[in-house]
Amino acid sequence: LALETALRQALRENQLQVHYQPVIDLAQGRMVAVEALARWRHAERGEIAPCSFIRLAEETKLILPLGGWMARTAIGQFRLWRERGMELDYVSINTSGIELFDPGFVDGLFEALDEHGLEGRHLQIELTENVLMQDYEACRRVLLRLRQQGVRIAIDDFGTGYSSLAYLKQLPIDMLKIDRSFIKDVPGDPGDCAIVETIIAMAHRLGLATVAEGVETEEQEDYLLAIGCERLQGYRYARPLDPVSLERLHADSV
Ligand code: G
Ligand code: G
Ligand code: NA
Ligand code: MN
Numbered sequence: 001l002a003l004e005t006a007l008r009q010a011l012r013e014n015q016l017q018v019h020y021q022p023v024i025d026l027a028q029g030r031m032v033a034v035e036a037l038a039r040w041r042h043a044e045r046g047e048i049a050p051c052s053f054i055r056l057a058e059e060t061k062l063i064l065p066l067g068g069w070m071a072r073t074a075i076g077q078f079r080l081w082r083e084r085g086m087e088l089d090y091v092s093i094n095t096s097g098i099e100l101f102d103p104g105f106v107d108g109l110f111e112a113l114d115e116h117g118l119e120g121r122h123l124q125i126e127l128t129e130n131v132l133m134q135d136y137e138a139c140r141r142v143l144l145r146l147r148q149q150g151v152r153i154a155i156d157d158f159g160t161g162y163s164s165l166a167y168l169k170q171l172p173i174d175m176l177k178i179d180r181s182f183i184k185d186v187p188g189d190p191g192d193c194a195i196v197e198t199i200i201a202m203a204h205r206l207g208l209a210t211v212a213e214g215v216e217t218e219e220q221e222d223y224l225l226a227i228g229c230e231r232l233q234g235y236r237y238a239r240p241l242d243p244v245s246l247e248r249l250h251a252d253s254v
């Protein structure tokens with residue numbers, strides 16, 4: 001309860017931050033996108049792990065104001081970066097089921113994009129497979145509205161959730177983000193290689209893009225490139241960074 005009170009206060013007093021982790025396209029040789037990740041530094045407790053305060057936010061519905069704030073902040077930051085000549089294709093935000101099924105969710109995103117003169121294609125939302133299965137029909141309606149405006153839709157932590165693969169051809173999905181648990185031990189682990197190669201082959205047959213998450217080593221990078229995974233994310237390129245550091249990294253890499 002103490003943490004809930006503190007989170008409420010943090011939201012009210014604007015004490016959360018957004019960090020951004022680059023998505024690298026090695027064929028293009030550049031940072032093509034960023035994923036926005038929430039950060040909370042508590043005055044006394046220090047940095048609080050996102051997985052713990054995001055779970056708390058979901059349990060208390062505080063994820064609604066938190067997610068709205070994240071989306072507006074990330075979209076505003078993306079607009080600023082574009083004005084300064086940073087050529088990024090999109091910013092990606094993580095979306096909980098509670099947000100996706102909130103009646104104001106889609107309009108809130110469209111308003112934020114409008115306010116900053118951006119288009120739908122400049123935004124991606126990341127959903128887990130479990131969210132898709134919560135209420136398939138409701139999910140389908142929301143995703144179709146987003147897709148109509150060009151908003152990109154990615155499946156996060158792909159391969160770890162409880163879902164059927166049928167949704168991949170029925171829902172307007174653009175991208176699979178391969179969970180880092182499958183990436184961790186490639187190319188050494190034959191089982192993980194089989195899984196990753198099969199996901200990529202399936203994604204390509206279905207016309208979906210792929211991002212490998214949690215890439216840390218050159219060996220992983222070489223392997224993923226060889227099997228046709230075009231986009232990579234992970235500590236090998238950068239940790240999630242505050243906006244100033246991200247901008248500096250981008251400037252150094254062009
Ligand atoms: O920040 P870190 O990379 O440790 O993220 C931990 C988890 O918290 C990830 O699963 C990530 O998806 C989730 N997360 C981080 N920021 C947000 C957010 O703004 N909204 C939601 N729903 N989840 C987030
Ligand atoms: O669930 P989601 O994919 O949104 O989680 C993102 C989380 O993964 C963040 O907490 C981020 O800090 C973490 N992360 C990003 N890149 C790497 C990496 O290369 N290695 C590890 N161990 N974690 C990573
Ligand atoms: Na994510
Ligand atoms: Mn992710």
